Amino acid sequence: RKEVEQDPGPFNVPEGATVAFNCTYSNSASQSFFWYRQDCRKEPKLLMSVYSSGNEDGRFTAQLNRASQYISLLIRDSKLSDSATYLCVVGNNRLAFGKGNQVVVIP
Amino acid sequence: NAGVTQTPKFRVLKTGQSMTLLCAQDMNHEYMYWYRQDPGMGLRLIHYSVGEGTTAKGEVPDGYNVSRLKKQNFLLGLESAAPSQTSVYFCASSPSRVVTEAFFGQGTRLTVV
Numbered sequence: 001r002k003e004v005e006q007d008p009g010p011f012n013v014p015e016g017a018t019v020a021f022n023c024t025y026s027n028s029a030s031q032s033f034f035w036y037r038q039d040c041r042k043e044p045k046l047l048m049s050v051y052s053s054g055n056e057d058g059r060f061t062a063q064l065n066r067a068s069q070y071i072s073l074l075i076r077d078s079k080l081s082d083s084a085t086y087l088c089v090v091g092n093n094r095l096a097f098g099k100g101n102q103v104v105v106i107p
Numbered sequence: 108n109a110g111v112t113q114t115p116k117f118r119v120l121k122t123g124q125s126m127t128l129l130c131a132q133d134m135n136h137e138y139m140y141w142y143r144q145d146p147g148m149g150l151r152l153i154h155y156s157v158g159e160g161t162t163a164k165g166e167v168p169d170g171y172n173v174s175r176l177k178k179q180n181f182l183l184g185l186e187s188a189a190p191s192q193t194s195v196y197f198c199a200s201s202p203s204r205v206v207t208e209a210f211f212g213q214g215t216r217l218t219v220v
Binding site for chain 1: 147150
């Protein structure tokens with residue numbers, strides 16, 4: 001089983017709509033959780049950390065479910081500039097990256 | 108503040124040639140990593156270092172060597188390049204291994220022909 005699994009998509013989202021996706025992780029001892037954003041041909045950049053209590057940053061909401069070992073990201077009121085690949089990242093003794101969820105926001 | 112800088116940004120090698128990719132960080136981070144990213148494969152860890160003078164193997168270490176002689180630099184070497192090593196290589200650093208984010212360089216696009 002892969003350490004971090006994501007459905008690559010693409011997720012085609014009308015502008016202004018809400019999109020949500022999950023990733024699952026296999027190591028129950030994982031200690032840290034992040035969502036990274038990667039634009040085409042660019043380096044990954046931290047979008048937000050993910051906590052058990054859930055956290056929100058503007059239009060972005062992240063949740064962690066330790067019991068079921070999944071992390072979610074929700075984007076509200078999608079903008080064209082949200083088009084990117086969103087990488088789920090889980091940390092234990094090293095950072096493990098999912099393959100990413102590709103989001104395409106359509107005008 | 109430059110963050111993480113990778114050189115070169117692009118390179119074309121012939122099969123069998125050798126080269127070294129340089130990663131430099133100015134954030135005084137202890138941990139440094141080399142990843143490769145291929146279409147449909149996501150980011151895969153090649154080697155990493157938990158401090159000056161230390162290195163460790165990641166998921167896909169074969170065909171690569173690394174050195175961390177100075178805290179700020181992490182070098183990735185290809186002794187005899189193969190077409191399977193055509194990829195985008197990312198270096199990253201973090202102040203600690205687990206609890207904090209990693210900061211990435213801009214990547215090196217390597218093509219082996």
